[in-house]
Amino acid sequence: MGEEPALELVGLVKEFRGRRVVHELCLSVPRGSLYGLVGPNGAGKTTTLSMATGLLRPTAGTARVLGLDVWADPAAAKAVMGIAPDGMRLFEQLSGRELLQYVGALRRMPHDVVVERTTELLTVLDLAGDARTVVADYSAGMVKKISLAAALIHAPRLLVLDEPFEAVDPVSGQVIRTILRRYVASGGTVVMSSHVMELVEGLCDRVAVIAGGRVLAEDTVAGLTRGGSLHDRFLELVGAGEVVGDGLGWLGAGPQGNA
Numbered sequence: 214m215g216e217e218p219a220l221e222l223v224g225l226v227k228e229f230r231g232r233r234v235v236h237e238l239c240l241s242v243p244r245g246s247l248y249g250l251v252g253p254n255g256a257g258k259t260t261t262l263s264m265a266t267g268l269l270r271p272t273a274g275t276a277r278v279l280g281l282d283v284w285a286d287p288a289a290a291k292a293v294m295g296i297a298p299d300g301m302r303l304f305e306q307l308s309g310r311e312l313l314q315y316v317g318a319l320r321r322m323p324h325d326v327v328v329e330r331t332t333e334l335l336t337v338l339d340l341a342g343d344a345r346t347v348v349a350d351y352s353a354g355m356v357k358k359i360s361l362a363a364a365l366i367h368a369p370r371l372l373v374l375d376e377p378f379e380a381v382d383p384v385s386g387q388v389i390r391t392i393l394r395r396y397v398a399s400g401g402t403v404v405m406s407s408h409v410m411e412l413v414e415g416l417c418d419r420v421a422v423i424a425g426g427r428v429l430a431e432d433t434v435a436g437l438t439r440g441g442s443l444h445d446r447f448l449e450l451v452g453a454g455e456v457v458g459d460g461l462g463w464l465g466a467g468p469q470g471n472a
């Protein structure tokens with residue numbers, strides 16, 4: 214029998230007040246992959262990742278992390294995962310350093326290890342100068358970076374990141390790419406959602422395209438793009454449609470402007 218996948222979703226369903234937004238979704242993320250999840254706004258990426266990581270109870274279906282059932286055995290599954298969900302509520306009145314030390318303590322890590330890793334993460338992510346600033350005063354990009362640091366501090370085996378590059382400057386973006394590549398090279402697995410096709414194409418080895426709560430396609434980047442670009446393949450799969458057409462004719466400085 215082969216190794217269990219790093220993440221395996223089987224028949225995941227989510228309904229909000231009777232409205233189904235994720236439809237019996239199945240996904241298998243092999244260990245050691247850098248896996249991209251792409252899809253239009255409202256496709257169900259965040260909902261799926263939230264169910265996969267124990268943040269949102271599925272209406273039906275199962276999520277397993279390295280063979281551990283996320284909903285039947287949440288403590289064991291969460292111990293091997295690092296997660297940075299979109300819009301995660303952080304303890305904002307803590308400074309960046311305090312937040313990482315708090316997360317390390319929650320993970321029951323030895324204090325000296327937490328202190329050492331905190332300093333290293335803050336330095337690498339260019340947050341050392343703001344280590345004493347409360348997270349409430351961080352910019353959006355800084356929040357992304359401190360969330361990533363919090364997800365990494367216990368050296369998880371699976372990293373699940375919702376839009377990790379959103380609002381991050383190019384230099385930090387490069388640092389994060391290097392961290393993720395290095396993490397995967399050392400045996401970790403990353404699942405990340407993104408709207409930036411070029412980024413996913415350059416960074417990920419496998420991709421799933423999700424729309425309307427269903428997986429439309431799943432393959433290696435090369436298998437999916439077949440020599441073209443992920444951007445074009447994405448538009449082809451989700452249906453580019455007519456982008457604006459003749460709509461918004463009122464927009465501009467014409468005679469009816471400000472009417």
Ligand SMILES: Nc1ncnc2c1ncn2[C@@H]1O[C@H](COP(=O)(O)OP(=O)(O)OP(=O)(O)O)[C@@H](O)[C@H]1O
Binds near residue numbers: 252253
């Ligand atoms: N708490 C909620 N209550 C009701 N509907 C919700 C809730 N959360 C998400 N939805 C709906 O579920 C669908 C999927 O949303 P989700 O946030 O998972 O999409 P997404 O792919 O992450 O989108 P985006 O790319 O815009 O972040 C949307 O139609 C959204 O309105």
